[in-house]
Amino acid sequence: MLSYTEENYLKALLKLSFQNEDKPETGTNEMAAYLGVKPATATDMLKKLKEKELVSYKKYGKILLTEMGKKSAMVILRKHRLWETFLCEKLDFSWDEVHEVAEQLEHIQSQKLVDKLEELLGFPQFDPHGDPIPKANGEMPEITRTLLSELQEGDTCTVASVKDTSAMFLQYLEKLKVRIGTRLKIKEVIDFDGSMYIAIGEGEPRSVSMKFAESLFVQKL
Amino acid sequence: MLSYTEENYLKALLKLSFQNEDKPETGTNEMAAYLGVKPATATDMLKKLKEKELVSYKKYGKILLTEMGKKSAMVILRKHRLWETFLCEKLDFSWDEVHEVAEQLEHIQSQKLVDKLEELLGFPQFDPHGDPIPKANGEMPEITRTLLSELQEGDTCTVASVKDTSAMFLQYLEKLKVRIGTRLKIKEVIDFDGSMYIAIGEGEPRSVSMKFAESLFVQKL
DNA sequence: AATATTTGTTAGATTAATCTAACTTATATA
DNA sequence: TATATAAGTTAGATTAATCTAACAAATATT
Numbered sequence: 271m272l273s274y275t276e277e278n279y280l281k282a283l284l285k286l287s288f289q290n291e292d293k294p295e296t297g298t299n300e301m302a303a304y305l306g307v308k309p310a311t312a313t314d315m316l317k318k319l320k321e322k323e324l325v326s327y328k329k330y331g332k333i334l335l336t337e338m339g340k341k342s343a344m345v346i347l348r349k350h351r352l353w354e355t356f357l358c359e360k361l362d363f364s365w366d367e368v369h370e371v372a373e374q375l376e377h378i379q380s381q382k383l384v385d386k387l388e389e390l391l392g393f394p395q396f397d398p399h400g401d402p403i404p405k406a407n408g409e410m411p412e413i414t415r416t417l418l419s420e421l422q423e424g425d426t427c428t429v430a431s432v433k434d435t436s437a438m439f440l441q442y443l444e445k446l447k448v449r450i451g452t453r454l455k456i457k458e459v460i461d462f463d464g465s466m467y468i469a470i471g472e473g474e475p476r477s478v479s480m481k482f483a484e485s486l487f488v489q490k491l
Numbered sequence: 492m493l494s495y496t497e498e499n500y501l502k503a504l505l506k507l508s509f510q511n512e513d514k515p516e517t518g519t520n521e522m523a524a525y526l527g528v529k530p531a532t533a534t535d536m537l538k539k540l541k542e543k544e545l546v547s548y549k550k551y552g553k554i555l556l557t558e559m560g561k562k563s564a565m566v567i568l569r570k571h572r573l574w575e576t577f578l579c580e581k582l583d584f585s586w587d588e589v590h591e592v593a594e595q596l597e598h599i600q601s602q603k604l605v606d607k608l609e610e611l612l613g614f615p616q617f618d619p620h621g622d623p624i625p626k627a628n629g630e631m632p633e634i635t636r637t638l639l640s641e642l643q644e645g646d647t648c649t650v651a652s653v654k655d656t657s658a659m660f661l662q663y664l665e666k667l668k669v670r671i672g673t674r675l676k677i678k679e680v681i682d683f684d685g686s687m688y689i690a691i692g693e694g695e696p697r698s699v700s701m702k703f704a705e706s707l708f709v710q711k712l
Numbered sequence: 713a714a715t716a717t718t719t720g721t722t723a724g725a726t727t728a729a730t731c732t733a734a735c736t737t738a739t740a741t742a
Numbered sequence: 743t744a745t746a747t748a749a750g751t752t753a754g755a756t757t758a759a760t761c762t763a764a765c766a767a768a769t770a771t772t
Contacts, residue, residue: 273728273729275729299749307731308732309750310731310732310750312750313751314751315729318728329737330738330750330751331750361603361608361611362607370601371599374599374601375599380595382588383582383592386583390581390582518720519721529762530720531721531722531760532759532760532761534720535758535759535760536759551720551721551766551767551768714771715770715772716769717768717769718767718768718769718770719767719769720766720767721765722763722764722766723763724764725760725762725763726761727760728757729756731754731756731757732753732754732755734753735750735752736750736751737749738748738749738750739748740745740746740747740748741744741746742743742744
């Protein structure tokens with residue numbers, strides 16, 4: 271049985287491995303920063319996780335989840351994303367409110383609870399941020415993720431998921447009426463600063479920054 | 492902010508105060524036994540809770556929740572019973588499975604979560620065991636609780652709630668098809684051992700022990 | 713009232729998760 | 743390559759929650 275804290279470290283390592291695209295390794299400091307603890311603390315936990323064969327790692331080396339560690343982390347991620355979906359769909363939470371509560375709910379220990387929750391929600395493939403929800407068997411709905419910033423003038427797409435899940439960005443999206451599935455059309459790309467002039471759904475076209483365009487994953491049509 | 496453990500102590504004190512009918516005081520050993528810890532541990536926690544003005548208590552004296560302590564404990568009980576209701580109504584848990592999971596869920600910190608959950612469930616007054624669910628303002632649906640064992644031959648009643656919530660008893664009730672609301676008719680009371688011969692719903696009459704009759708609260712008709 | 717039993721407290725130790733400060737190893741740069 | 747900087751570890755301390763063993767107070771029994 272994993273402690274609350276151990277689970278958080280595993281989940282952090284999994285998330286960081288997604289972020290570090292090609293190579294899924296992570297450093298001690300990176301992990302500590304992500305979790306908001308000191309590197310010394312991370313080192314201690316690493317020893318414990320290594321002891322339990324959840325990470326493979328040697329002194330001064332990079333950190334990698336073992337198969338077992340990855341499996342455990344996937345279960346936690348699955349729970350997190352299912353709970354986020356529940357909060358949005360069933361309890362009318364807005365997508366910038368769900369994370370904090372799901373961080374707590376993901377640690378509830380009950381196989382049956384997770385599976386029944388998934389059933390109640392109708393076996394959703396994606397969470398409210400558009401991120402894929404791991405299945406009970408560990409499988410992950412695969413998706414090609416294209417950043418809005420990679421598109422050209424004239425391209426059309428739908429919003430697939432958010433790269434940046436900060437409350438600030440999510441609230442901005444809310445204001446722009448941008449949701450998962452919203453249709454976007456690129457009217458113009460400004461080379462000078464990477465900003466874009468886009469039509470959002472049926473609304474009036476407007477300009478968005480490069481930072482914005484690099485924070486949104488889309489599905490090209 | 493209360494720790495997970497502190498919350499458990501407060502809830503235990505509240506529950507014990509219900510049990511001790513007339514006087515809501517509790518002893519150190521009683522509390523320790525209820526929580527499955529040693530008396531020494533309970534003493535330590537008591538000091539902490541006293542420091543926080545959640546219990547009033549002096550060395551070698553009895554323990555009593557302060558107004559603040561009672562309020563906090565009621566919130567936890569409210570969460571516990573709402574989650575139990577959720578598990579039964581929405582996720583098809585049986586009533587002997589809900590307790591363990593609700594013990595974890597009751598510690599999730601989010602005012603909005605609780606209130607929205609209550610709304611989703613349609614503002615239920617009672618949980619799956621027939622126990623009253625405290626309202627957001629701290630009010631508790633008042634009920635007169637009569638034990639089945641207090642009834643006489645010829646009396647009719649409906650099952651209001653269970654006094655004993657052990658999985659063993661709940662599973663036995665399941666087997667007998669006794670649920671909250673089930674109609675019972677007392678055919679005969681055996682003075683010798685306090686057992687009763689009763690009709691359960693539309694079924695064939697059968698005999699139940701005194702222990703059984705003392706574990707079930709009913710509403711006399 | 714004297715003593716035995718029950719009840720509750722204290723002192724000292726343990727474990728998990730964290731910290732700071734000092735140290736070591738690895739990497740980058742001049 | 744030598745050295746400066748970044749990254750990572752170790753040692754020792756702290757806090758919360760728990761324990762055991764020894765002690766103290768309150769209550770019950772003769």
